Amino acid sequence: MADPPTLIELAPFDRPAPGSFISALAALGDEARSRGWRCEIVVPEGARQLDWIARLETAGMRVHFSLPPTQRERTRWLQAVASDRQGPTILHSHFTSWDVPAALVASPREGRHAWWHVHTILQPGPLAFCRNLSKFVWLGRRLSGLLCPTEALAHELSSRGLRNRLIHVVPNGIDPSLFPLATPEMRVESRRRLGIPENAEVLLHFGWNWRIKGGQLFIEAVSRLVEGGGRRVLALGQGEGDRALEVARQLGVSDHVRPIGSVSSVAGLFAASDVFLALSEREGGNPYAVLESISCGTPVVASDIPGHAEIVRDRPTSRLVPRRPEAVAAAVREVLDRPEDVREADALAGHEQVARDFSAAGMAVRMLDLFERRLRKSVP
Helix, strand or coil, X not given: CCCCCEEEEECCCCCCCCHHHHHHHHHHHHHHHHCCCEEEEEECHHHCCCCCHHHHHHCCEEEEECCCCCHHHHHHHHHHHHHXXXXXXXXXXXXXXXXXXXXXXXXXXXXXXXXXXXXXXXXXXXXXXXXXXXXXHHXXXXXXXXXXXXHHHHHHHHHCCCCHHHEEECCCCECHHHCCCCCHHHHHHHHHHHCCCCCCEEEEEECCCCCCCCHHHHHHHHHHHHHHHCCCEEEEEXXXXXXXXXXXXXXXXXXXXXXXXXXXXXXHHHHHCCEEEECCCCCCCCCHHHHHHHHHCCCEEEECCHHHHHHHCCCCCCEEECCCHHXXXXXXXXXXXXXXXXXXXXXXXXXXXXXXXXXXXXXXXXXXXXXXXXXXXXXX
């Protein structure tokens, strides 16, 4: 009897908050186990004490804690691990740290296959282009495949030397059960915990990278909304809070801006908010936060860029807008001024669409199908 395949996830991720990335990995573990595969994951030593490790183990994943400091040491470590496995092995690397070792350890004739997963935007400029070209052309020949979340990113990868036959688009997915449709009672309770007045019009923005995520645009849009004193706007900004307050003071709207730190439940932030503003200048994939917000029933006003458009376009809950303060403010007004019954119907439709089209479980099925097809082709 042939040995079952082994899927080894290489994920240099050690943030305390698991986010939807860990849910996606756990879904891969669940799907692999349902097919009789073995599944393992490699995370940094810093993740050893984090709560989400138990979620991966529950999904049947054997957890290794390792991230050697150099490419040579990583390659040597991965070679030892992969060589000890019986049956075909998939080396699935995330966030680039393990890309080179996975490609170097890969040997389809010996049953080891490297798959890269590109989650984020490729850097602009001639230097980055040449660096990508060198990596993709040199190591691309050793890959069995590459995964990315959007057609736009797939086109960009192709333009930088990666062969089209290797590129597969699989949209990001979330676990809808972790981002349930918020009820009126959930919204009241979430606001109470955050100390937010019930009658406030709450706007939420995540700005861990001020420039790329549109922090300045967010505060300028808030300024447009409060002009004339006609709205009870309260803007919640997570990430770079000092900078947000500085810009808010300059624009005279500091009373309407509240920075927030890390929270135990991002779903609670969406439940407390009337609109989520996703104002990035570029995104490499389908942003998890946009999917999470729509799943919770919180409308999204998003910049009209490829990563957002593939989620937001034709969704009744949300709006795509140019990256201009007046356009963002106008879209927010439109969303806030809809009748209550329309907002409730749109929220339910949005949650159901995310569950159908962007679930982590569905993403896992598509990935394992791709891996299995590639393994069948590699058998003599």
